[in-house]
Amino acid sequence: MLEVQGVSTRYGQISMLRNVSVALGEGEIACLLGPNGAGKTTLIRTIVGIVRPVAGSILFRGERIDGLKADQIVKRGIGVVPEGRRIFPKMTVEENLRMGAYADWGTREVESRLEQIFDRFPRLRERRRQIAATMSGGEQAMLAIGRALMGRPKLLLLDEPSLGLSPLLVEQIFEMIQAINRQGTTVFLVEQNARKTLALAHHGYLLQKGEIVGAGTAAELGESDIVRHAYLRA
Amino acid sequence: MGGLIGVWAVELGLFVLVVAALLAERPIAVGLTVAAIALLLVAVQTSVRVWGWMATSFRTHRAAALGGAATLALALPFFLRASPYWTFVATMALLYVTIGQGLNLQMGTAGVINLAGAAFAGLGGYTVGLLTVRLGFAPWLAFAIGPLVAMVVGALLFIPILKVRGHYLALVTIAFGFIFNILMNNLEFTGGPQGIKNIPTLRLFGHAFTTAPTLFGVTLPSHANFYYAALAMAALVTWLAWRLYNSWVGLTLNTLRDDEIAAKCSGVSVTRHKLLAFSIGNLFVGLAGGFYAVMVGFVSPPDFDFGYSLVMLSVIILGGLDSIPGVVLGACLLIPLPERFRMLHEYRLLLYGAAIVLMLLFRPRGLWPAGVRRYGLGRPAGSFGAAGTRAEGVGVSR
Numbered sequence: 001m002l003e004v005q006g007v008s009t010r011y012g013q014i015s016m017l018r019n020v021s022v023a024l025g026e027g028e029i030a031c032l033l034g035p036n037g038a039g040k041t042t043l044i045r046t047i048v049g050i051v052r053p054v055a056g057s058i059l060f061r062g063e064r065i066d067g068l069k070a071d072q073i074v075k076r077g078i079g080v081v082p083e084g085r086r087i088f089p090k091m092t093v094e095e096n097l098r099m100g101a102y103a104d105w106g107t108r109e110v111e112s113r114l115e116q117i118f119d120r121f122p123r124l125r126e127r128r129r130q131i132a133a134t135m136s137g138g139e140q141a142m143l144a145i146g147r148a149l150m151g152r153p154k155l156l157l158l159d160e161p162s163l164g165l166s167p168l169l170v171e172q173i174f175e176m177i178q179a180i181n182r183q184g185t186t187v188f189l190v191e192q193n194a195r196k197t198l199a200l201a202h203h204g205y206l207l208q209k210g211e212i213v214g215a216g217t218a219a220e221l222g223e224s225d226i227v228r229h230a231y232l233r234a
Numbered sequence: 235m236g237g238l239i240g241v242w243a244v245e246l247g248l249f250v251l252v253v254a255a256l257l258a259e260r261p262i263a264v265g266l267t268v269a270a271i272a273l274l275l276v277a278v279q280t281s282v283r284v285w286g287w288m289a290t291s292f293r294t295h296r297a298a299a300l301g302g303a304a305t306l307a308l309a310l311p312f313f314l315r316a317s318p319y320w321t322f323v324a325t326m327a328l329l330y331v332t333i334g335q336g337l338n339l340q341m342g343t344a345g346v347i348n349l350a351g352a353a354f355a356g357l358g359g360y361t362v363g364l365l366t367v368r369l370g371f372a373p374w375l376a377f378a379i380g381p382l383v384a385m386v387v388g389a390l391l392f393i394p395i396l397k398v399r400g401h402y403l404a405l406v407t408i409a410f411g412f413i414f415n416i417l418m419n420n421l422e423f424t425g426g427p428q429g430i431k432n433i434p435t436l437r438l439f440g441h442a443f444t445t446a447p448t449l450f451g452v453t454l455p456s457h458a459n460f461y462y463a464a465l466a467m468a469a470l471v472t473w474l475a476w477r478l479y480n481s482w483v484g485l486t487l488n489t490l491r492d493d494e495i496a497a498k499c500s501g502v503s504v505t506r507h508k509l510l511a512f513s514i515g516n517l518f519v520g521l522a523g524g525f526y527a528v529m530v531g532f533v534s535p536p537d538f539d540f541g542y543s544l545v546m547l548s549v550i551i552l553g554g555l556d557s558i559p560g561v562v563l564g565a566c567l568l569i570p571l572p573e574r575f576r577m578l579h580e581y582r583l584l585l586y587g588a589a590i591v592l593m594l595l596f597r598p599r600g601l602w603p604a605g606v607r608r609y610g611l612g613r614p615a616g617s618f619g620a621a622g623t624r625a626e627g628v629g630v631s632r
Contacts, residue, residue: 050498074501082499088492091485092606099489102501105482129606147500 001026001186002047002155007056007066009039009046016042017210019056022188024155029177029187031197031218033227034207040190041083043207044159047188048080049073060155075103079153081161083190085144089133093124096132096143100150110150117146138169145176155186162193174200198222237291238298244288245302248274253313255574256320264574307465311458318455320570325457325529327569328464329522334549334561335468335475336518341547342556342604343484344511345491346395347403350411351546354516356538357384358523360418363430363533368423373434377524384520385513392509411540418535429534436463436528443528460529467525468562471518476558478514480607487511488556519546552593554600563602 004022008015017039024030034040045051047058049070058066065073074080079100088096097117101110118125121142127135132143141161148156158177162170174196181187191197198204198218206214206227214226221227248271255267278284292299314320333351340346348354358380365376394406418424425431435443443459478484486507489497494504527533545568553564572586593601 045495048499050495069503070498071501071503074499080499082496086493086496086499088489088496090492091488095485095488095607099485099497099500099502102486151501 001028001061002188003059004043004047005057005059007043007046007053007058009042009051009053011042015210016051017046017053020207020210020212021056022205022212024186024188026186027181027184028203029181029189029201031189031191031201031204032207033191033194033197033204033221035192035230037209038207039210040207041159042210044080044083044157044188044190047073047157048078074151077152077154079148079151079156081144081148081156081158083159084163085140085161087132087140087143087147089131091132092129093132093135093143094128096147097124097150100147101152103151113150113152117149120149121146137164138166138172141165141169141173142176145173145180149180149185153185155188156180157188157190159190160192161189162191162196170196194227198227238295240287241291241295241299242302245299245306249306249310253310256314256570257317268574304469308462311454311461312449312452315452315454315458318457321455321457321461323570323573325461325464327565328461328468329525330546330549330565330569331468331562332464332471332522332525333519333546334553334565335471335558336515336522337546338515338550338556338558338561339475339478339487339518340511340515342550343479343491344487344508346508346512346515347400348407348512348515349404349540349543349547350407350414351519352538352540352542353411353414354384354388354519355523355526355542355546356414356418356533356535357387358520358525359527359533359538360424360430361520362524362527363433364424366434367430367432373436373528377436377528380524380527381517381520384523385517388512388516389509392512395512396505396508408540408543411543415535415539418538425534427535429532429537431532433527433531433533435531438463460525464525464529467521471521472558472562475518475561479556479558483507483510485607491556548590552590552601554603557600557602557604560600560602560604564600567601 002022002024004020007017007020009017020039020043022030022032022043032040032043042051046053046066049065049068049072053066056066057064060073060076060078063076065076088099091099094114097114098105098110101113104110118128123139124142124146127139132140135143145158145161148158161173161177165173170193177187177189178200189197189201198221201218203217204215204221205212206221206224214221214224216224251267251271251274255264255271258264258267278288310324311321314324333355336354337348337351340348361380361383362373362376365371365379366373371379391406391410395403398406418429419427437443441447441459443463444456445459446456447454447459449458486497486502487510489500489502490504490507490511497504523538526537530537549564549568550561551564552568553560553562575585578585597603
């Protein structure tokens, strides 16, 4: 489904990612663990085309997408829940959701998708005409996920969706991610919450200082010294 | 039925008070009428019942309310016929409506800060002046080219604009405003500080805009020609801005204002839409600048200095950023009021400052904040208005 092969990025003189390779099969949940500043968000932004790689290639469903612009990549079926959720704060809940289906704007299809999202998140239906910034953190997280789903993505990239949420809400978000995956969407989950993430994911990668330092199934990663020491404190 | 008559009564009452305030001779009369209007507005806003009644009546009788307002706007020159000066001020307010819609599209809707409004108006005005006086173009032709020049120069400035955001973008546009002014002051062919004199006026079917028109047996001051032309222009631009705002383009531009990264993640082409908003905005601003040149017949650097950019900014902040009706209200308040209080000399600036501070404290979203768009409520398919390029659609309306 997604193959990131030997990707490197720079920000001016500073090298952000070095020779990063990640592969996701169809229908999987893969995770990317790593501390702050490891380059997790950079990798997501590189996949979506907001950051240009200086080396390597990215294939999505067999087609090279590195070098394409973000709007073209998103249209090919990649949905993103960006870091910090990044809803459109001054727009209404409904407008936020409609922007998720930007590529199909104005078709009947959007109306039925909107209904499906409202069925999945009844809270969003209640707050349909409300300005997004006035909602709670949990509702905003639902909105960000709902917005990404509006584009009917084949691959969903989630950049720390649980950030700043209460344990109960984190639980709910993770259940949602699992449900979304069961309905056939491939998920790439970037997280710091290693224990919960590894319980959910099929396999994963460990990113440190811009390099992949570990890879394997969720069980293998959970056993590895580096993860146990740094993330699980076990 | 009661609602309909109520709507017209409110509009007529406000109109009578405004005309009375404009034509009042003695300062005490001016003070009283303006105070009456202000008190009335405050009373209406604070009383929930009155406000609720007005909101529902105006919403249910929208067409009638618009028709009433249009009729009164058309009738205004007849009431101001004794005073060419006030007819001129009313025309200036309409030019600021046109400018305000352009700037609001850039700053309010798309979040592209532009503090060089006066310079873009100046590009329109100077183009008209240079083409007619130096090259002998027909005024209407020059008037059509002026706004295009403002748009094209804006597109060139767009290259540095794309690279900077926020405060830095504000600085880039301020710098552009000063560059424009310094160039106009020092270039030979623009007339330097003297500017360009004797710009020929517009003609419509052989009727020169400088001759006094006679309508329904009433002779109006010659400024009434420009008033009606400016009214048509402001109405057209406001209608276009309204259609754009309520289309998917308006919503897309809102995403740029709110969060560029999230907009990209939704598949929005940020560059293309910023350029679109910036160009259309400058087109509107340049249009008003060109109109100013043919109306006054003279352009010079002080007509387009930085202070006017700030007045333009105040118009859209006072009315409410991203609010189309707010722009109209802001221009209609901010342009005539300082003129009305000329007898206070420089103290009127104090009032002006106090008004802005009170606004920011009590109505930070403007006097007439933007409402919430409604979607797909019984609108026929494919009604996307000015920007309707995507067929098979669900309308966006209020």
